[in-house]
Amino acid sequence: AGASSGRPDSKPLQGDLEVLGTSNRTQMNIINGSASSSTQWIFNLRPKRIGTLTIPALELDGARSQPITISVGKSSQAQGSNPDMFLETEISPQSPYVQAQLRYTVRLYFANALQSGQLNEPHNDDVLIHRIGEDRQFSLTRDGRRYNVIERHYAMFAQRSGKLTIEAPMLNGQVVERRRGARSFNGLIGTTRPVRVRGQAREITIQASPAQAQGPGWGQDWIPAQSVALSGQWEPAQSSMKVGEPVTLTLTLAVVGLTGEQLPEIVPEKLTGFSVYPDQAKVETTFSTQGNALGTRVQKIAFIPRQAGELTIPDLELRWWNTQTDREEIARLPGITRSVVVDPSIAAVSTTASAAPV
Numbered sequence: 001a002g003a004s005s006g007r008p009d010s011k012p013l014q015g016d017l018e019v020l021g022t023s024n025r026t027q028m029n030i031i032n033g034s035a036s037s038s039t040q041w042i043f044n045l046r047p048k049r050i051g052t053l054t055i056p057a058l059e060l061d062g063a064r065s066q067p068i069t070i071s072v073g074k075s076s077q078a079q080g081s082n083p084d085m086f087l088e089t090e091i092s093p094q095s096p097y098v099q100a101q102l103r104y105t106v107r108l109y110f111a112n113a114l115q116s117g118q119l120n121e122p123h124n125d126d127v128l129i130h131r132i133g134e135d136r137q138f139s140l141t142r143d144g145r146r147y148n149v150i151e152r153h154y155a156m157f158a159q160r161s162g163k164l165t166i167e168a169p170m171l172n173g174q175v176v177e178r179r180r181g182a183r184s185f186n187g188l189i190g191t192t193r194p195v196r197v198r199g200q201a202r203e204i205t206i207q208a209s210p211a212q213a214q215g216p217g218w219g220q221d222w223i224p225a226q227s228v229a230l231s232g233q234w235e236p237a238q239s240s241m242k243v244g245e246p247v248t249l250t251l252t253l254a255v256v257g258l259t260g261e262q263l264p265e266i267v268p269e270k271l272t273g274f275s276v277y278p279d280q281a282k283v284e285t286t287f288s289t290q291g292n293a294l295g296t297r298v299q300k301i302a303f304i305p306r307q308a309g310e311l312t313i314p315d316l317e318l319r320w321w322n323t324q325t326d327r328e329e330i331a332r333l334p335g336i337t338r339s340v341v342v343d344p345s346i347a348a349v350s351t352t353a354s355a356a357p358v
Helices: 344-355
Strands: 017-031 034-047 051-055 068-072 085-092 101-110 114-119 127-142 145-158 162-166 170-180 188-198 202-206 227-235 240-242 247-256 274-278 282-287 293-305 309-313 316-322 327-333 336-341
Touching: 034 188, 085 170, 085 188, 085 202, 101 114, 114 145, 127 282, 227 316, 227 327, 247 316
Parallel strands: 240 336
Antiparallel strands: 017 034, 051 068, 085 101, 101 145, 114 170, 127 145, 162 202, 170 188, 227 247, 247 293, 274 293, 282 293, 309 336, 316 327
16 A cells, blocks of 8 residues: 555544554565555554453545454453552651641552653642652562662642542553564564553541640641751840841741741731831752751841830740640740940930921
């Protein structure tokens, strides 16, 4: 048959079958000076159900193929006996607090050569998801069969309590198949075929914050974490200051188990004798080698005294919930007391200005 520049319409196949990929091969032959060419179209199909299925006829340039009847049974791989490729997921803890970190791991096992592949990202509208680091690759033996493994890690933070489902991961890829054929260096020719592998969805139960964390002193800030550190640096450091002269606090909040975006602002709303001016905070999120989120929030706060006397900036406190010990804790930064005086030069200017005629 002559080579065709078109392609068969694959829509008739999309009933009981899933089209994984399409390719074509064109061959030209010259025999006794006469040239001929042919095109072969290859459809990689996956049956969607068990039973007797029909691959319908396809048409191209007026030519029509013959329908093919096939019988589809259960795959031995579906029954759990040493599949060539499969996905495995792991999630912990199984019942975390709302907004607390949980770890989600995806592992792809494959026994044959994987030429290319794309693994979809986990998704849930009620969960913040961060991918951690680069993929890890290694080999292991399971049930007597050798597998290559690609492992990927995620940090997740559920934003509501109740039951949540993390959708099943899925891989679309190309694997190399070896077949005996034309002459080659090793007597084998490698061809590729598309594959699609789906893992298992995971359902988790998210706990609401405990009643103890909803009482007085907590406000709107719910901080479930493994550890919290609150530190600060005061500038200038001297114990005396003048009215109108600012003292600046550089406040650093470092939390293991939350992202920087989840950390609250710690600024006193009103202070006796001071005006308070917070600067824009700098937030950052990194991940430890163990996969724990490390959130930091650095903020400068200027305190300007409005009156003379002994003025105190009280302790700054943050209540948080220790997910390791399952109890409330308080991170505290000690406050300061300063002796504030009126600047004589400002007072002299003020006196002169008030005595001058209008």
